[in-house]
Amino acid sequence: MSLLTQTLDDDRLDETFAALANPTRRAILARLAHGEANVNELAAPFDLTLPAISKHIKVLEHARLVRRTAHAQYRPCSLDATRLEAVASWVDQYRPVWEARLDRLDEYVGQLQPKRQQEKGPRHG
Amino acid sequence: MSLLTQTLDDDRLDETFAALANPTRRAILARLAHGEANVNELAAPFDLTLPAISKHIKVLEHARLVRRTAHAQYRPCSLDATRLEAVASWVDQYRPVWEARLDRLDEYVGQLQPKRQQEKGPRHG
DNA sequence: CAGTTATTTAACTGAATAGGAAACTACACG
DNA sequence: CGTGTAGTTTCCTATTCAGTTAAATAACTG
Known part of the structure; x- marks a missing residue:
């Protein structure tokens, strides 16, 4: 798959990146990497109200970055x-x-050999 | 560095993810991976006005995902x-x-050895 | 059932985004 | 100098986002 076609199958990438573009949500993910946690536990480290955290979780859930279950009222x-x-x-x-x-994938794609970097030279004349 | 401290050094990650959370901008990046291009060239594939593309580029530039130079009016x-x-x-x-x-990094962190995967078993009771 | 705990929903606000139209800047060319 | 080309800025609109407070829902507990 080339980088030009990559755009076609970025199914949910908008949603994913948007969800990740927030430090609170990334911190929530980091915490969840250590194991599951309920909303109050997740909210604890933050200076935010519970509804705010709840909404962040909803964003993460909708972006399918977190899964949820239900045990009693938790x-x-x-x-x-x-x-x-x-x-x-x-x-x-x-x-x-x-x-x-190289900042040019073309050269990488075209010729994998290291081959002397081939400066394009400044062409501002 | 643990996943818990990761939050501390996510310097510009907000900006980066926000910039990536847009299909037009990702497509621009994809195009630029094949080599540099000016604004009109970048705008061509899209059904957007030039100012819109210009603004997307500014977002990418500010997020330091693209660099710019100037040759004449290009x-x-x-x-x-x-x-x-x-x-x-x-x-x-x-x-x-x-x-x-595993969906639990703890277990990975604690014991790196492959060691039989150790099913936790369903615990929904 | 009343109360407590856990979490969500509703309603609202202020800020940021994505987009367009129109006007503006900058450079090249004749 | 005037015109065309490349790109940006300004202004405006509509939408989404992050957050709040207050009220509502849900489930356990005595």
């Missing part, structure tokens, strides 16, 4: 890493770009 | 993969979670 959350894996594979498409430090 | 953009690398390493923190399919 609604524990757990991490669902599937979408994180999707993020990883999206960003991994660009890995050659930063690894080669 | 302002070519090129991909800067540094922040993508940051995204990759952020998401890679979670790799053990989806690779082990």
Whole structure:
């Protein structure tokens, strides 16, 4: 799959990235990586009201970054890493770009050999 | 670095994820992965006005996902993969979670050995 | 059933986003 | 200098977002 077609199958990537674009939500994910937690537990470290946390969780849930169950009046959350894996594979498409430090994937794609970096030269004349 | 401290150094991750949470901007990045391009070239595939694209580029530039230069009246953009690398390493923190399919990093952190996967068993009672 | 705990919903506010239209800047070219 | 080309800025609109308070729902507990 080329980087040009990548746009076609970014099914839910908008939603995923939008969910990740918030420090509270990333912190919630980090916490859930250590095991499931209910809403009050998740809210504890933050200077936010419970409804605010509840909404953040809803965003994460809707983005399928967390799964929820229900035990009595508790609604524990757990991490669902599937979408994180999707993020990883999206960003991994660009890995050659930063690894080669070429900033041109073309050259990487076309010719895998290291081959002298081939400066394009400044062409501002 | 543990997943709990990860929150502390997510310097510009908000901005980065927010910039990536848009299909037009991701498509622009994809295009730039093939080499630099100016604004009109970047705008061509989209059903958006030039100012709209210009603003998307500004978002990407501010998020340091693209770099810009100036040749005459052209302002070519090129991909800067540094922040993508940051995204990759952020998401890679979670790799053990989806690779082990445990949904509990604790167990991974505690005992790295493969050691028979140790099913926790269903505990919904 | 009354009360307590856990969580959500509703209603509202202020700020940020995405987009368009129109006007503006900057440069090249003749 | 005037015109075309490349791109940005300004202004405006509609939508979404993050947060609040207050009220509602849900389930356990005595």
